[in-house]
Structures are given as structure tokens and as C-alpha cells.
Amino acid sequence: MAEHQHKSTRKSAEETDEVAETTVDAERKEKLDDDVDSILDEIDDVLEENAEEFVRSFVQKGGE
């Protein structure tokens, strides 16, 4: 989901860049994961009980 970061093409700087990026990405990913977990937890709490039965009984008449 994160946009790709533009990597430096300078050979000498490449290694340092990558190390820095990895750290940032790891932190960011962790934060994103926490974020995702929290929204899923929130949604878990409001999802209708018995998903299968609920979805099966949602039958509509056709409209326009």
C-alpha cells in the first residue's frame, strides 16, 4: 500500500539508504499493522452475528 520510495542511484549512498529505508519501512509497517488490527477489531465488534445465516437470509426483490 505504501508508495514506492525513490531509491538513490548513487552507488556509494545505496547501502546507507537501504539500511535507513528498511528501518523506516519496518517501523511504518508495524504501525500500519497495529492500525489494521485496530480497525479490524473495531469492525469485528459490530459485524452481525452468524455471518452465514445473515448473508443467506438477505434476499431482495429486483428493482430498477
Place this chain on the structure above:
Amino acid sequence: MTVRRIQGSEVEYGIAVQGQPQANPMIAATHVVNAYAAAHGLTRRAQWDYEEESPLRDARGFDLSREAADPSQLTDEDLGLANIILTNGARLYVDHAHPEYSSPEVTTPLDVVRWERAGEHVMRRGAELAAQISGVAPIMLYKNNVDNKGASYGSHENYLMRRDVPFVQIIRHLTPFFASRAIICGAGRVGQQQDGSVHAFQLSQRADYLEEQVGLETTLKRPIINTRDEPHADPKKYRRLHVIVGDANLADVSIFLKHGTTSLVLAMIEDEFLVDEEVELADPVAAVHTISHDPTLRATVELADGRRLTALDLQWFYLEKARAYVDKLGDDDPEPEQTTAVLDRWESVLTRLGRDPFACSREIDWVAKLSLLEQYRERDGLEWDHAKLHLVDLQYHDIRRDKGLFYRLERAGRIERLVDDAAIESAVTAPPRDTRAYFRGRCLERFSSSVAAASWDSVIFDLPGHDSLQRVPMMEPLRGTAEHVETLFENSRDAGELFRAITGG
């Protein structure tokens, strides 16, 4: 014209009664509408006036005979179902087996967002009020288009166009645009094929129900271009383009882009800006399905000249044309800010969709929904046939504030807003100021007991001292605005005074 155009939207809501899958949806829908009417002083309900309605008239120039029509196409016969006009100029009624909110006529895409979302408030309130009636079980409403078992119900757009534009030009230039439009305004669906028998995600709720390129039907063999020709306005001057390909959107940006980009394409068609270079699909209906079934956006569809393009390519084609068109217009654009906003957003969304669709999860419904679904799939290891994923799909559209997943995302700041709550709240009761909806809405607000009937193009008064009902025709959508009639309302103590001021009697 550019994004400025007389337009509006109609949304049929999915309906279910808690714990009663066998409940009659017409009765439930009637409860929603009547409960809303009763609580808002609309108990002497103005009847809908059907005089100018002709749902069987075809834009290609012939009338479908009533005998040949399927009974579900007859919408102009009052079935005794609830049907009211709101003070914001909208129509709230029961259509087939669904409660429907038809927004008042507005002139910009942003106002469509505002008054369409006001409709969500109206429906939610109607359901809450119905639940207070003793003996009525809680009613759940869904702003979606499918039950995933074969039934679909519509979310239509309406755009007023110049009558003198040949319909074949509309068909020709609009078809490839509509076929590819789902990438920017699809609402997302778990399930492919009308009955959901293929377990996979797709961009659009409606795509699999489109079976023809052009046609009059809206309830069966649905076409990409619908030919219903009921302008609700001066038919010599206007045609109303009735668009049935769209999904019911929840995200502001999706609604804004849907109406804004379509308005721009229609402006180009009216000004013959697309005639020199065009794209023509080899098989439009197949293209709609192919594009909707591919969330990677890499699928290509064949053009009549043999080339193959992606939906993104097609949308870029229209965007670049629109940029050139707007440049050419220069200072002649009556709505420059929104036109620029639509063009910039369109470009930004297409750019990001091409790079990584999930970068649009705050703006585009199908991306927001897919993002949620993918998170569930990853965390719980679910396949696409899992009931929980179907439930997430359905509940994304639940319009209850606590239960609706879209609202949860929006409240958590995960969805971008274009119109704030205060503006939506005020649009629940206030009409737009710049169309005839202003006159209609104010009549209902001020003098509802004297309004015997009303429709898009008329208000009929029942006045003391008159033996017959007095009909005020409103065939011009840009008359009856606040600018024209606000002072008349201020100076009229009753409907009789207003009527005399209008008619000079």
C-alpha cells in the same frame, strides 16, 4: 457547460426486517416512508402528480405499448404506496419493493454529494422512526445494489441535456466511458455473475446485470445506455439522460467523480468535441464485465479497430480530451472551481490507480472495501466464498451509524470528506437554492396543507375559493430558484397569496 449541469440521483435501498427474512419488503418500505412523513408534519401528504410522466417513451422516438410492457416497468400507476415530497425538494417513496430517495435537482457534482447524502439521513431516520411503531420489527437499510442471489436494484443518475444532440452521438461516445467508469466509482462486490456463483471480487455492483448496449428496460435485460425519455422539463429543449449503469456510492469522492466526469463527457458530446477522434469498443457489454472482474486493472478490452486498451487507458483518453476541452472553453466555464477540482482529482486517481490501487482507499468505494476484505483475508486466512467476506461486503452499505462499516471507516478518518456533516444535515430539510427544487421544497415547507400534489415539473394547489385544483407548471428547471421566488415566499402569508403573486391573478 462543464461540470455545471442540471442533475440528480435516485437511490433504491436494499431492505430487510431484523429476524424476519420472509417479511414483505413493500410493507417495510412503506413503514419507513410513512413514519418519516408523519414525524415531519407531512401527514397530509401531497400526492405525486403523474401527468407529465411517460416511462414507456423511448428516446429513439417510439412508444412501447402498455400491452407489450412488463408489469415491473409500469411505475406511473399509483399503487397506493407511500410517495411524498420533502421540504428539500426530494421525492421519498416506495419503488417496486424498495424505499427510494430521489434527490432534488442540483447544478453541480458537489451538490449531488450533499443532497444524495442527505438522503441517507432521511432513510436512516425513517427506519428509526418506523422501529418505534408498535408491532414493527427493526428495519435495516442498505445503500447497495445487489443481494448476491440474482436480484439487483438501481442507483440512477440523471443529467439534463440539450434536446438537439442526436441520440446516436450519445450512445457512441458515452458507451466506452461508461464501460470503463467502474474503476473510479465502482462500489465493489464479493461475487461474480448475477447470482454470485463465482467466488471472486469485482469492482462494480451493477456490471453483471448489464446485458445490452442500448435499451429502454431498467428492470430486465438492463442496457449500458438507457433510452428512457422523460425529461420532466420542456421536451423541445431538453432530454433527461437516465443513467442506470452506476453503483450506489457512499464515499464523497466517488459520488463527486461519478457525476463530475460524466457531466464533462456530456458537455463534450453536446459541443461535438469528441467527433474527430474516438474509441469504439468491439463488444461493449463484454467490456463492462471484463473490466469489472479485474481488480488489478490490467485486463484489456478490444476496440472496433482491433487495438486493445485497459480501463485506465480508456479513462485517460476521456480525461485528456476533457482537459483540452476545458482549456478551449477558457473563461466560459460557469463553474471553474469544481471543473478544475474534478479534472485534478480524476487525474490524480487515475495516476494512483495505475501505480497501486490501494493508494485510493480513502476515496474510491471499491478500493476501500477491497482493502478491508484483503485485511480480513490475510488475518483470518479466508477464501472468497467465506460468509464473513460476504457480510463485510453487505455491511459496508448498512446505513445505521453504529453498524455501517463505511461509516465506521469514515468516522475513523479513513475516508476523505468533501462535504461536512453540517452541510449534509441542513440539506435534509433545505432545498438547493438554484433550481426549481427551491420552489417545490419551500411550498412543502410553508404551505404543505394547501399542496394537493406535486411532481418534478408541477405543484398543484388546493386553494380556498377555487372549485378546481390550481396547477403551477414548472417546465423550466432553472426557474423557481431562490433568486426568483424567495421574496414571494417572504411576502405571502398563505398559499393563496403565493399563487396570486405567481399568476398575477
